[in-house]
Amino acid sequence: MEQIIVKGGQKLKGKVRVEGAKNAVLPVLAGALLASKGHSIIKEVPNLADVYTIQEVLKSLNAAVQYSPDNNQMIIDSTAELSSEAQFEYVRKMRASILVMGPLLARNGFARVSLPGGCAIGSRPIDQHLKGFEAMGAKITFGNGFVEATSNGRLRGAKIYLDFPSVGATENILSAAALADGVTTIENAAKEPEIVDLANYVNEMGGRVIGAGTDTIRIEGVKELHGAEHVIIPDRVEAGTFMVAAAITEGDVIIENAVPEHMTALISKLGEMGVDIQELDEGVRVRASRPLRSIDIKTMPHPGFPTDMQSQMMSLMLTAKGNGILTETVFENRFMHVEEFRRMNASVKIEGRSVIMEGSSNLQGAEVAATDLRAAAALILAGLAAEGVTRVNELYHLDRGYVDFHLKLASLGADIERVINEESEVKEEQTV
Numbered sequence: 001m002e003q004i005i006v007k008g009g010q011k012l013k014g015k016v017r018v019e020g021a022k023n024a025v026l027p028v029l030a031g032a033l034l035a036s037k038g039h040s041i042i043k044e045v046p047n048l049a050d051v052y053t054i055q056e057v058l059k060s061l062n063a064a065v066q067y068s069p070d071n072n073q074m075i076i077d078s079t080a081e082l083s084s085e086a087q088f089e090y091v092r093k094m095r096a097s098i099l100v101m102g103p104l105l106a107r108n109g110f111a112r113v114s115l116p117g118g119c120a121i122g123s124r125p126i127d128q129h130l131k132g133f134e135a136m137g138a139k140i141t142f143g144n145g146f147v148e149a150t151s152n153g154r155l156r157g158a159k160i161y162l163d164f165p166s167v168g169a170t171e172n173i174l175s176a177a178a179l180a181d182g183v184t185t186i187e188n189a190a191k192e193p194e195i196v197d198l199a200n201y202v203n204e205m206g207g208r209v210i211g212a213g214t215d216t217i218r219i220e221g222v223k224e225l226h227g228a229e230h231v232i233i234p235d236r237v238e239a240g241t242f243m244v245a246a247a248i249t250e251g252d253v254i255i256e257n258a259v260p261e262h263m264t265a266l267i268s269k270l271g272e273m274g275v276d277i278q279e280l281d282e283g284v285r286v287r288a289s290r291p292l293r294s295i296d297i298k299t300m301p302h303p304g305f306p307t308d309m310q311s312q313m314m315s316l317m318l319t320a321k322g323n324g325i326l327t328e329t330v331f332e333n334r335f336m337h338v339e340e341f342r343r344m345n346a347s348v349k350i351e352g353r354s355v356i357m358e359g360s361s362n363l364q365g366a367e368v369a370a371t372d373l374r375a376a377a378a379l380i381l382a383g384l385a386a387e388g389v390t391r392v393n394e395l396y397h398l399d400r401g402y403v404d405f406h407l408k409l410a411s412l413g414a415d416i417e418r419v420i421n422e423e424s425e426v427k428e429e430q431t432v
C-alpha cells in the first residue's frame with residue numbers, strides 16, 4: 001500500500017497550477033453520450049482515477065474514447081448504438097457514474113444503472129434525479145440492485161422543482177431535457193460553476209439551455225445533438241486546497257488558473273481568518289502569518305461555503321486562535337476525518353452536525369488514514385503544519401481528485417514523499 005509521508009514546518013512558496021475540475025469533467029464526459037453525430041474533443045481533462053473510471057463507463061456503453069493524459073485531451077465518439085446499462089463495478093467505484101442515466105434515457109429511451117447507495121460521506125439518495133425523469137414522462141422501476149427508467153418515445157419537457165438544489169440531479173435532468181420534446185424548467189436548480197460548464201458544453205453541441213448558474217434553468221429540447229470541442233473549467237476545490245496549504249504553512253503561493261469568482265465564500269472566510277488574498281490576472285496569491293483567527297463556517301450549496309472544502313478548512317481552523325464552529329449542512333455524515341485529526345492531537349468535539357474546535361491545537365505528526373477524497377487532502381495539510389512526521393494511508397481516495405498532489409506540494413518546498421509501504425497490513429479497498 002502506498003503512503004504519503006510529510007514532515008511539518010516548511011513554509012510553502014512559489015507557483016502552482018490547478019487542473020481542469022473533476023466535478024465539471026465527469027458530467028461533461030457523461031453528457032458526451034448525447035451526441036449522435038460527430039465527436040467531442042474535451043480539453044483540460046485532469047489525469048485522475050475518476051476520469052479513468054468514467055472513460056471505462058463510456059467504453060462499456062459502446063462509445064469510442066481516446067484519452068491522452070499528456071495533453072489532457074479526450075476524444076469521444078458516441079455515434080454508434082449505445083448500450084443502456086451502467087454496471088455495479090463502475091458505480092461502486094464512483095457515484096458520479098449515475099450521470100450517464102439522463103443522457104442514456106434521452107438517447108435510447110431506456111437506462112439501467114446500478115443503484116449507487118451510500119458512501120463514506122453519508123447516505124446519498126437519487127430521488128431528485130428520478131423525480132425529474134418521471135416528470136418528463138419516464139417510468140421508474142427498481143430490481144436486482146438496479147434502477148431502470150423507460151420512456152415511451154421522446155421524453156417530454158416538464159416543469160421540475162427540486163426539493164434541494166442537488167448538483168447531480170440538476171446535471172442529469174439538464175442532460176436528459178436537452179433531447180426532450182418541448183421546454184423543461186428546473187426550479188431550485190443547483191448554481192455551481194460546474195453546472196454552467198455542462199450547460200455551455202450542451203449549447204456547444206447544438207443544445208438550447210439558458211439560466212445555468214441561476215436557480216431557474218430553461219432547456220428547450222432539440223431533436224439531435226452533435227459532438228463539440230469544450231475546455232473544462234479550472235478546479236476550484238484543488239485551488240482552494242492549495243490556498244489552505246499556503247495559509248497553514250504561513251507561506252506565499254500563487255495559484256495559477258484559479259478563478260476567484262468561483263470561490264467567493266472561501267476567499268471571504270479565509271480573509272476573516274486573517275489570510276491575505278490578492279486576486280491576480282493569472283489566479284490568486286495567498287499569504288499568511290500567525291496568529292490566524294478562528295471563525296464559524298456553515299457549508300451550503302453554491303454560492304455558499306462548499307462542503308468539498310470543509311475538511312481542509314478544519315485543518316486550518318485547528319491551527320487558529322480562539323474557538324471555531326464548522327457546521328456541515330449538505331451531507332449528513334461528513335465528519336469521519338475528525339477521528340483521524342484526533343490522532344494528530346486535535347482538540348475537537350462533534351455536536352450534531354457541527355464540529356467545535358476549542359483553541360488552537362498543537363498538532364502532532366501521526367499515522368492516519370484518509371476516509372474520503374477531501375479528508376485525504378486535509379490530513380496532508382494538517383501534516384504540513386504538525387510537529388514531526390505524519391503518514392497518510394488509503395491514498396486511492398486522494399487519487400480520485402488530485403493530480404500529483406505530493407509533487408505539487410514538494411515543488412512549493414514541502415518536505416513530502418510518496419512511498420510504497422510493504423509492512424502495512426491495512427487492505428486497500430477501492431469502493432468510495
Ligand SMILES: CC(=O)N[C@H]1[C@@H](OP(=O)(O)OP(=O)(O)OC[C@H]2O[C@@H](n3ccc(=O)[nH]c3=O)[C@H](O)[C@@H]2O)O[C@H](CO)[C@@H](O)[C@@H]1O
Binds near residue numbers: 026096165331
Ligand atoms: C461529482 C460531483 O460533482 N460531486 C459533487 C456533487 O455531488 P452530488 O451531485 O452527489 O451532490 P448533491 O448536490 O446531489 O447532494 C447534496 C445533498 O443532496 C442530497 N440528495 C441529492 C440528490 C437526490 O436525489 N436526493 C438527495 O437527497 C444528498 O444526499 C446530499 O445530502 O455535489 C456535492 C455537493 O456540492 C459535492 O460535494 C460533490 O463533490
Ligand SMILES: C=C(OP(=O)(O)O)C(=O)O
Binds near residue numbers: 373
Ligand atoms: C464528494 C466528492 O466527490 P464525489 O461526489 O465524486 O464523491 C468530492 O469531490 O469531494
